[in-house]
Amino acid sequence: MxxxxxxxSDAAFRLFGIQGYATTSVDDIASEAGxxxxxxxxxxxxxxxxxxxxxxxxxxxxxERLRSSPSDAGLAAVTDAVKIVLFHYVAEGERARExxxxxxxxxALRERELVSGxxxxxxxxxxxxxxxxxxxxxxxxxxxxxxxxxxxxxxVLRRWLRRECTDPQREIEQALAAVHRTFAxxxxxxxxxxxVPAGVPASAVxxxxxxxxxxxxxxxxxQ
Amino acid sequence: MxxxxxxxSDAAFRLFGIQGYATTSVDDIASEAGxxxxxxxxxxxxxxxxxxxxxxxxxxxxxERLRSSPSDAGLAAVTDAVKIVLFHYVAEGERARExxxxxxxxxALRERELVSGxxxxxxxxxxxxxxxxxxxxxxxxxxxxxxxxxxxxxxVLRRWLRRECTDPQREIEQALAAVHRTFAxxxxxxxxxxxVPAGVPASAVxxxxxxxxxxxxxxxxxQ
DNA sequence: CAATGAATGAGACTAAGTGTCATGCGGCAT
DNA sequence: ATGCCGCATGACACTTAGTCTCATTCATTG
Numbered sequence: 064m065x066x067x068x069x070x071x072s073d074a075a076f077r078l079f080g081i082q083g084y085a086t087t088s089v090d091d092i093a094s095e096a097g098x099x100x101x102x103x104x105x106x107x108x109x110x111x112x113x114x115x116x117x118x119x120x121x122x123x124x125x126x127e128r129l130r131s132s133p134s135d136a137g138l139a140a141v142t143d144a145v146k147i148v149l150f151h152y153v154a155e156g157e158r159a160r161e162x163x164x165x166x167x168x169x170x171a172l173r174e175r176e177l178v179s180g181x182x183x184x185x186x187x188x189x190x191x192x193x194x195x196x197x198x199x200x201x202x203x204x205x206x207x208x209x210x211x212x213x214x215x216x217x218x219v220l221r222r223w224l225r226r227e228c229t230d231p232q233r234e235i236e237q238a239l240a241a242v243h244r245t246f247a248x249x250x251x252x253x254x255x256x257x258x259v260p261a262g263v264p265a266s267a268v269x270x271x272x273x274x275x276x277x278x279x280x281x282x283x284x285x286q
Numbered sequence: 287m288x289x290x291x292x293x294x295s296d297a298a299f300r301l302f303g304i305q306g307y308a309t310t311s312v313d314d315i316a317s318e319a320g321x322x323x324x325x326x327x328x329x330x331x332x333x334x335x336x337x338x339x340x341x342x343x344x345x346x347x348x349x350e351r352l353r354s355s356p357s358d359a360g361l362a363a364v365t366d367a368v369k370i371v372l373f374h375y376v377a378e379g380e381r382a383r384e385x386x387x388x389x390x391x392x393x394a395l396r397e398r399e400l401v402s403g404x405x406x407x408x409x410x411x412x413x414x415x416x417x418x419x420x421x422x423x424x425x426x427x428x429x430x431x432x433x434x435x436x437x438x439x440x441x442v443l444r445r446w447l448r449r450e451c452t453d454p455q456r457e458i459e460q461a462l463a464a465v466h467r468t469f470a471x472x473x474x475x476x477x478x479x480x481x482v483p484a485g486v487p488a489s490a491v492x493x494x495x496x497x498x499x500x501x502x503x504x505x506x507x508x509q
Numbered sequence: 510c511a512a513t514g515a516a517t518g519a520g521a522c523t524a525a526g527t528g529t530c531a532t533g534c535g536g537c538a539t
Numbered sequence: 540a541t542g543c544c545g546c547a548t549g550a551c552a553c554t555t556a557g558t559c560t561c562a563t564t565c566a567t568t569g
Contacts, residue, residue: 067516088555099518104557178403202462203441207468210433218426238426245430245468261484281405290547311524322549327526 066118068106071096073111076161076193082170111175114162118179121151125183137194138208138246139189142239145216148183152220153231163224184213208246215242290337291329294319295443298336299384334398338386342404348406352413361431364410365462368369368439371406375443377453393474409435427473431469438465475480 074096076232078087087185089110090118107113125144130142152159215238222228297319301310316326330336333410355363355404375382389395415428438461445451 089557090555094435101520102516102517105517110556173395174401177401181400181404200464203438203464206441207434207465210432210437214429214433215426218429241423241426242430258540312526313524324549324551325547328548331526333525 067096067098067102071103071106072113073118076158079114079165081163082164084172089134111172111271114165115179121148121183122179122186126186129186136267138212138243139211141209142242145183145212145236145239146189149231149235153223160224180213180217183216184209187212192237201281204246208242209245212239213240215239242272248267290319290321290325292322294326294329295339299381300370302388303384307388307395334395337388337399338402344371345402345405345409352409360434361414361466364414364432364435365465367410368406368435369462370442371459372439372454372458373463377447383447386444403436403440404438407432408501410435427469431465434465434469435462438462440472 071092075087075092078091078095082091089103090100090112092110094099096103103113107116111117125147128144128147129140132143142187166176187209188206191208192202195201195205195235215235219231219238222234223231228234296317298310301314301318306313314324315333326336330339335341348370351367351370352363355366356461373376378385385420389399392429410432410508411429414431415425418424438458441457442451442454442461445457445504446454451457
């Protein structure tokens, strides 16, 4: 049973909420949970880790999800994966918000969270650059794309944690659509070409082009 | 004089290089530097901080650079700022590579580096979203842009640290050009126009266009 | 019932980081 | 020169995170 883990984690959040993070020692948590210091450190490697209980498991799930996705999936697989992460946190509900309260307050915990975000980003980058060709441009692009996906996730999650957002599903779709729009695979992009008969004045061409692009822009901004 | 700081930092790198990071205690560093443990912790707040001596100063310099940039500078100011950071590390030379050896090996130091990268990203995001309008789309865009700039920096720096790159100047320009291409403000974007005399076969036009675009702006065409 | 092995508890130990107090050293005014 | 003051350093004690070792307990299995 992993009930011991949950017991300890609950005790930790309880005490952190009352006394604050810095002023509760691991001994406090252990005795509150009714276990020994030893079992605390066996269950969670550190005091910080007790805040993020199922992180490794989630990361492993995401990796599995990406590993099993077809090699032509590209960005779509990664955006799917990041949605899994977001909804995991949303499903936690108030517990996630308690954690946010702590990570907002305690620098060490904020850093820890940042680090785990970077783990996802690294994973995404690896898969994206694995799917693409091996050119330096493609690798930079993969890195930027991974960063953008994580940024989109972070943004929506933060808004949800702050109750600034009631429909995370819709917002993450919108945000990831923006990512898709700016990072969709080049193979989908076509080269625009404009053929102009000789004698047509440049001003007329410019007007026509602007009008044409205006339509495109409007269509793109709509989801 | 901040000579004491340099003395301590040098001693630390020396010992880390010989005995490794985990196995050298702060006492070792202090006695190697000929100071007391107290002065060590007064100079650097922690054992990790001794690896990144002038981080705060650099961050402050960047912030100053951004603060004093005109409000219409936008992305250009941020890319300038990140170039300052890159060249700062490049100017460190071998010391930067020693640090890379440590951050590649010791997880705690890698995390620390990650955190400071995030500090830059946060700074960039703040300025980018301050310059843009306050719409949610603009804020997401600012977040993605900041992430992309940092990703570009990280990529070039890492390549330089690994000696995979002999001309960081050129590579950062290229990488940031890619960022500009995908994130440049629409107001700065110019409309490309191609005027073709009647009678020229489309295949010839396509060939010429592809040749012209080769290596340059492969990406902005779908916006 | 006996043996084994995994989980737990107890406790010692190292080292990071904090705080306090004393000391010493250079500048400065009288 | 003398006494004073501010500041950097050193010495030292203390808390706490994290590691390691060993003993104990308890459940499972032969």
